[in-house]
Amino acid sequence: MFIDDTIAAIATAPGEAGIGIVRISGDKSIDLTDQIFRSKEGKKLSEYKPRRITYGYIIDPKTDKRVDEVLVSYMKGPNTYTKEDIIEINCHGGMIPVKNILELVLRMGARAADPGEFTKRAFLNGRIDLAQAEAVMDLISAKTEKGFDVALNQLEGSLSKKVAKVREILLEMLAHVEVSIDFAEEDIDEVTLDFLLEKSSEVEKDIQKLLDTADTGKILREGLSTVIVGKPNVGKSSLLNALVRESRAIVTDVPGTTRDVIEEHLNVKGIPLRLIDTAGIRETEDVVEKIGVEKSKELFNLADLIIVMLDASRELMEEDKQIINLIGQKKALIIINKTDLPQKLNFEEVETIIGSKKIIKVSLVEEKGLEEIEDALVEMVYQGQVRAKDSLLVTNIRHKNALERALESIKDSTKAIKQQLPLDFVEVDIKNTWEALGEITGDSVGEDLLDHIFKNFCIGK
Known part of the structure; x- marks a missing residue:
């Protein structure tokens, strides 16, 4: 496929930074840059050999005014990212310098690049295939x-x-x-x-x-969507805080403290986790809490993994059983919290109800069991089919x-x-x-x- 135009775009993230980069690719890259760049010695970029960085200034040819002090690199195709001639103008970071330089480049005849167009050209020009581009x-x-x-x-x-x-x-x-x-x-x-x-x-x-x-690969790419569910005051917010290692959610002895969804992204032993703390699932007349409960059920259905929390200091209640019954065939981890308190929960009854789901006993107050939870999450992601060291996913x-x-x-x-x-x-x-x-x-x-x-x-x- 023949591509006859030259494209340009800002290649660095917006905002204040040490440097900003304007990238240009196409057969007119060098001619275009020659119109706006002068080295410290007063030379054009084409007077220098490729594959070197040249210090100088971007100058507006209309006003002869210096736009910015820059370092410019010139790479001759086909040995470049796009297999075309590429210019990269390294200017001062910040929105104003890069914006002014890009506008000047476009005025000189380049076209604003579409999203991903540099990589698309690398694919169309045969440098990489589509899987590599993605x-x-x-x-x-x-x-x-x-x-x-x-x-x-x-x-x-x-x-x-x-x-x-x-x-x-x-x-x-x-x-x-x-x-x-x-x-x-x-x-x-x-x-x-x-x-x-x-x-x-x-x-x-x-x-x-x-x-x-594929399932493991998707999780490593997008993150494991994990929802913490349980009746109010069972320790859901405490678990989120413990895994995040900071007080992200409010924790009190008052049931129903969490009324909205709290979401955190964290890294658990190489697994990107999208951890969601939900409102306690129970029947309630409180209008705000009721909305939170409905949102919890909605997220429950969309999650990759469910963490069900039970309270070791209380007997298994109908609310607990209803939550467990919602799991169905979903991947789930059962965490029994508050093992530091006198035990009232019938563990055999829990095992009978949940079947083969994994159970972990913890005391979040005493910070016991967190390592076991993290190991279980990693094990459930890899499922024994894919080793953690595998890279072809x-x-x-x-x-x-x-x-x-x-x-x-x-x-x-x-x-x-x-x-x-x-x-x-x-x-x-x-x-x-x-x-x-x-x-x-x-x-x-x-x-x-x-x-x-x-x-x-x-x-x-």
């Missing part, structure tokens, strides 16, 4: 070291290489199928069928292995959907081979698998999908 935003938005490592691994091509390897197997299968179709007058030998069945099974296992990482819902379609198609292929259906049927299923996997790397996507993906990027990246 990993760029994952790197920027990573909330933990583990999430960053997974994104960096994907940017370096780990997922792309695995997908490419599976697609090579599918091409090999297609070659065998097409040869057999071309010589349809001859019987399809058992060797061909055995080969197709073996390779189909191999592809199915590879795709399933990637899909098994599917983190993107678009990738997951493509893998699910690929898995369904290859299973249809396996079924057709086993039933010895005409090879035209097998060929269609293999091609569908191949194309679905190609959507991950961008080998088989349309312009509309590309626009949808890159519009979520930040401008300047």
